Amino acid sequence: xxxxxxxxxxxxxxxxxxxxxxxxxxxxxxxxxxxxxxxxxxxxxxxxxxxxxxxxxxxxxxxxxxxxxxxxxxxxxxxxxxxxxxxxxxxxxxxxxxxxxxxxxxxxxxxxxxxxxxxxxxxxxxxxxxxxxxxxxxxxxxxxxxxxxxxxxxxxxxxxxxxxxxxxxxxxxxxxxxxxxxxxxxxxxxxxxxxxxxxxxxxxxxxxxxxxxxxxxxxxxxxxxxxxxxxxxxxxxxxxxxxxxxxxxxxxxxxxxxxxxxxxxxxxxxxxxxxxxxxxxxxxxxxxxxxxxxxxxxxxxxxxxxxxxxxxxxxxxxxxxxxxxxxxxxxxxxxxxxxx
Amino acid sequence: xxxxxxxxxxxxxxxxxxxxxxxxxxxxxxxxxxxxxxxxxxxxxxxxxxxxxxxxxxxxxxxxxxxxxxxxxxxxxxxxxxxxxxxxxxxxxxxxxxxxxxxxxxxxxxxxxxxxxxxxxxxxxxxxxxxxxxxxxxxxxxxxxxxxxxxxxxxxxxxxxxxxxxxxxxxxxxxxxxxxxxxxxxxxxxxxxxxxxxxxxxxxxxxxxxxxxxxxxxxxxxxxxxxxxxxxxxxxxxxxxxxxxxxxxxxxxxxxxxxxxxxxxxxxxx
Numbered sequence: 358x359x360x361x362x363x364x365x366x367x368x369x370x371x372x373x374x375x376x377x378x379x380x381x382x383x384x385x386x387x388x389x390x391x392x393x394x395x396x397x398x399x400x401x402x403x404x405x406x407x408x409x410x411x412x413x414x415x416x417x418x419x420x421x422x423x424x425x426x427x428x429x430x431x432x433x434x435x436x437x438x439x440x441x442x443x444x445x446x447x448x449x450x451x452x453x454x455x456x457x458x459x460x461x462x463x464x465x466x467x468x469x470x471x472x473x474x475x476x477x478x479x480x481x482x483x484x485x486x487x488x489x490x491x492x493x494x495x496x497x498x499x500x501x502x503x504x505x506x507x508x509x510x511x512x513x514x515x516x517x518x519x520x521x522x523x524x525x526x527x528x529x530x531x532x533x534x535x536x537x538x539x540x541x542x543x544x545x546x547x548x549x550x551x552x553x554x555x556x557x558x559x560x561x562x563x564x565x566x567x568x569x570x571x572x573x574x575x576x577x578x579x580x581x582x583x584x585x586x587x588x589x590x591x592x593x594x595x596x597x598x599x600x601x602x603x604x605x606x607x608x609x610x611x612x613x614x615x616x617x618x619x620x621x622x623x624x625x626x627x628x629x630x631x632x633x634x635x636x637x638x639x640x641x642x643x644x645x646x647x648x649x650x651x652x653x654x655x656x657x658x659x660x661x662x663x664x665x666x667x668x669x670x671x672x673x674x675x676x677x678x679x680x681x682x683x684x685x686x687x688x689x690x691x692x693x694x695x696x697x
Numbered sequence: 698x699x700x701x702x703x704x705x706x707x708x709x710x711x712x713x714x715x716x717x718x719x720x721x722x723x724x725x726x727x728x729x730x731x732x733x734x735x736x737x738x739x740x741x742x743x744x745x746x747x748x749x750x751x752x753x754x755x756x757x758x759x760x761x762x763x764x765x766x767x768x769x770x771x772x773x774x775x776x777x778x779x780x781x782x783x784x785x786x787x788x789x790x791x792x793x794x795x796x797x798x799x800x801x802x803x804x805x806x807x808x809x810x811x812x813x814x815x816x817x818x819x820x821x822x823x824x825x826x827x828x829x830x831x832x833x834x835x836x837x838x839x840x841x842x843x844x845x846x847x848x849x850x851x852x853x854x855x856x857x858x859x860x861x862x863x864x865x866x867x868x869x870x871x872x873x874x875x876x877x878x879x880x881x882x883x884x885x886x887x888x889x890x891x892x893x894x895x896x897x898x899x900x901x902x903x904x905x906x907x908x909x910x911x912x913x914x915x916x917x918x919x920x921x922x923x924x925x926x927x928x929x930x931x932x933x934x935x936x937x938x939x940x941x942x943x944x945x946x947x948x949x950x951x952x953x954x955x956x957x958x959x960x961x962x963x964x965x966x967x
Binding site for chain 2: 401402403515516542543544545546547548549550551553554557573574575576577579580603604613614616617618619620621622623625626630631632633
């Protein structure tokens with residue numbers, strides 16, 4: 358019914374620790390990615406970004422367990438599927454995933470082309486070696502990677518090249534959605550730019566229909582994605598267009614995140630970076646009410662009393678705070694004035 | 698004016714060649730530098746430009762093929778292990794990967810105790826040592842009583858990196874070499890770590906040397922920036938000069954490769 362490629366409704370997943378404690382790392386997350394759009398997910402370490410990525414793929418292997426909610430890819434609900442079925446029919450074809458340690462995702466004892474052969478044979482046993490080679494070569498060349506890479510072992514490739522090879526392999530089976538989990542955080546700026554360019558290329562040339570990009574580098578998100586979702590302690594705290602999320606954040610946490618941006622532009626040295634004090638809450642026993650309350654400057658008694666719903670304020674914007682938009686803006690203005 | 702400042706680390710014609718014959722690679726090629734006391738220095742370059750090799754030479758972990766390093770104007774002598782240990786009282790490092798920087802068999806209090814012993818506190822009563830360690834942990838926002846019986850790998854990356862800073866706090870070296878101190882931790886903890894390093898600099902008066910590929914970070918923290926390309930310093934100068942008005946094409950490229958938020962980010966250059 359929807360025109361969304363990927364739609365997630367109230368997805369909740371948990372880890373069960375060895376002491377049988379439930380840790381809800383993704384807590385009632387809803388999101389929607391339309392065709393041709395990309396969504397960025399920001400947040401600090403341990404906020405559930407990567408767990409969300411795994412959950413979206415239906416990759417439920419212990420200790421990760423599915424609890425409730427729906428994941429709909431191209432009209433097909435995959436939330437109740439068994440992990441093995443997901444691996445056979447969804448992974449690679451509907452959703453492709455670039456893991457955080459993509460640099461180590463290649464088999465060191467295999468040439469890149471052998472690896473690709475295995476991938477394709479698993480899904481299409483009738484493909485011949487020549488067909489596979491032609492397909493891989495065409496794809497690599499279209500993405501700006503030299504075809505010689507195919508005949509090399511992973512150790513012969515540089516970090517950036519390995520990363521781009523993994524990305525190219527991930528779109529071999531022409532998936533609808535690509536989930537990139539920190540694809541560039543281990544690379545230097547130049548290789549990072551190449552990776553970003555390649556991801557943009559994939560979108561522009563139609564290899565993928567939608568993308569979810571996970572990172573903690575906000576300037577990157579701003580340049581790559583259309584929308585940004587900020588997560589904190591397993592919950593969505595803010596959802597906005599990239600422009601609004603970076604320049605006009607509403608939630609105090611997103612505000613804090615945006616204060617940690619470092620870009621080599623004039624005026625940076627005059628700005629004092631604002632670190633958010635404290636640490637995220639322990640998700641084994643999440644605090645009642647607002648999870649950010651313990652670190653928030655504007656905390657009130659009501660903040661911790663009841664759970665706070667995500668407020669939808671139209672234009673695709675939503676945030677999770679007891680204060681209204683006007684109240685928050687007033688607070689930020691006053692603070693900006695106080696700081697001169 | 699330059700004469701008034703005290704030299705803390707300098708080098709002339711530092712070269713490091715790896716391999717022999719056909720496999721010869723010059724990682725660092727005849728670099729000269731004068732690092733003065735109290736200034737914050739950044740060495741910026743891409744992967745493979747020789748930054749880390751230079752850092753290892755400064756630390757005395759590897760010997761330069763050619764050239765001499767001077768510490769406070771005196772030629773550095775690290776010919777024996779004892780002399781090296783003496784040298785390491787003055788220069789300490791924080792590495793990129795906090796996970797592999799600790800001895801996994803040793804608990805956190807023993808890591809910190811070592812630092813006290815290195816500063817000649819071996820004879821102190823235990824209470825006083827605990828007090829010192831608690832103070833160091835408080836400085837980096839860690840709680841010492843919660844850490845005593847833990848191993849470093851039980852902490853998160855950010856906490857481990859902060860523990861590293863607690864070590865530096867106890868050791869009070871004159872020079873701190875920070876090799877990509879924030880590249881493995883997320884953006885929000887980055888500000889905390891940088892703030893702590895700056896505070897530490899003011900408190901114990903050390904000279905920090907940042908080695909990084911993040912030119913934004915270099916611009917934010919440092920007074921003097923050295924740009925390194927293929928083992929050579931191609932540009933150096935004050936941060937404002939180098940980053941806002943770069944002369945070398947290499948510097949310009951590095952700057953253009955960083956994602957911007959106020960300007961258009963041109964992707965066509967790679």
